[in-house]
């Protein structure tokens with residue numbers, strides 16, 4: 640199986656609120672997450688983040704307004720790089736989030752995120768999204784897809 644390169648974007652409103660989408664189909668159906676998906680051939684990560692957000696929520700953002708937060712790396716069988724996810728936050732957007740075939744939107748206070756209904760690893764890094772601190776996260780799962788180890792570190796670069 641080839642490695643997947645994806646993007647994930649969190650839209651913020653009024654400083655404190657974060658937009659999540661309830662996954663309505665496919666992998667991890669029934670979970671809340673930011674918006675995103677697979678990068679297309681020749682596409683830059685920020686362009687993918689903008690496109691996927693529009694396709695899944697109807698919101699429009701400009702690439703220049705996206706803040707790059709870092710990379711999540713997911714290893715399966717504890718050693719094979721399975722998925723690489725580029726993370727963004729953005730507080731400047733146009734439109735109102737709508738329900739699409741893929742996602743149902745809802746604004747959450749950053750202090751009341753639905754961790755039990757989000758990806759398991761999310762609880763270990765979402766504070767970096769809330770505080771907008773650049774970071775990198777590496778996650779190791781076993782053959783049964785259980786998270787067995789992880790490392791999350793802030794990156795102190797400009």
Ligand SMILES: Nc1[nH]c(=O)nc2c1ncn2[C@H]1C[C@H](O)[C@@H](COP(=O)(O)OP(=O)(O)OP(=O)(O)O)O1
Nearest residue numbers: 645646647665666672674675676677724758760761
């Ligand atoms: N372990 C993980 N934790 C997390 O919080 N988000 C993850 C994650 N692994 C992937 N994501 C994000 C990346 C992406 O934005 C989103 C959707 O992943 P999927 O595998 O469902 O992609 P899709 O098949 O929906 O992509 P497209 O078909 O291109 O829309 O979940």
